[in-house]
Amino acid sequence: MKYLIESETLKKLDHRIKKAVKLIKESIGNNPIIIRHHSDCDGYTGAVAIETAIDNKLISRKKWHYLKRSPSRAPYYEYRDAFWDISNHLKDISHEKIPLLLIMDLGSTDQSLFAIKLAKLYGFKVIVIDHHQPTFENGKAIIEKHTDVFINPYVVGGDSNLTAGMIGAEISRFIKKQPVHHLPAIAGIADMAEGKDIEGYLNVAKQKGYSKKLITSIARCIDFQAYYINANSKMTHDLLLSDLKEQKVKAFLIENEIKKLENEAVEKLKALSKISGSQKKIIQIDVSNIYRGSYPPQGKSTGLMFRYYEKQFEEKILVLGVNDSSITIRTNFNDFDVNELIEKLRQKLKHGAIDGGGHEVAGTIQFAASVKNDVLRLIKQYAK
């Protein structure tokens, strides 16, 4: 069987993918399989594709002993996850069988090292399928030697544009042939993938009747569900894998609600915006009183306001979503680099517990509440 697209990165990952497929196939019905994944559209898509493939091959009446899937709360495999995965395994009736743990769309950085080591200590087999930049040490991804299979485009010279959901959907087809042609496009669009691979997958989806608009709409709905529910639900399967007509109806209903909530948020945040500067506009929005747990969350709100003001102003803009001890940044200023800014803040505010990260033009900075005004002053200084 071949991959859905011609991809240099997939080709280079091929032997790792084959190894993972072999291990998964050997485990089906013999060993419990635990799927842990990032709680966003990309993570859900890849995990649900593999879950469905395994589920379709499982003939045991005790299916729930042999297949479990749950989203992780943190964007890495953390102690909490390992604790529950190991604890549940120990009290399970099939506890004498070694579980296979599949970690998807997270698990490549040193933040996951301790929890993965712990799972290995309890005999788990571990496969990591991820596309986040791994932590490297002496040129090697430090997680790799603690896993049975490590699949990440960065270890073969690729990057995050081949997403975990794409790889997961491809892997699922080797486990059991199933109609998942549109899933890699959904995963990639959700993660803002660029380049040849996502173009290829959009083409594959189009041939099956999925326009880019529908793909984007489903991706939005899954991200919305992930944010709201963050749990294992067949509703996610419905959105991803029911027939095209049903998918359209459901995505339409949910997306309309998302649009309504986002429009309401824009109105609320407009009233909270303080705009300064002429050629380069700085838009400071106090998001600290926005109800926590409502949609859209802080990061997304800042993105929404960025897109709103980008249309309003011809000038370059810097949007700051300001909370008591964090600021979310979105900008189109030239030469802006959130990571460089964080480094400067760290040097100047040694007592400020500065943390955070992101891309050049989008990211979040965390700090001790006591230095909030200094952080704001220094960000404005940096922006000049």
Ligand SMILES: [Mn+2]
């Ligand atoms: Mn992802």
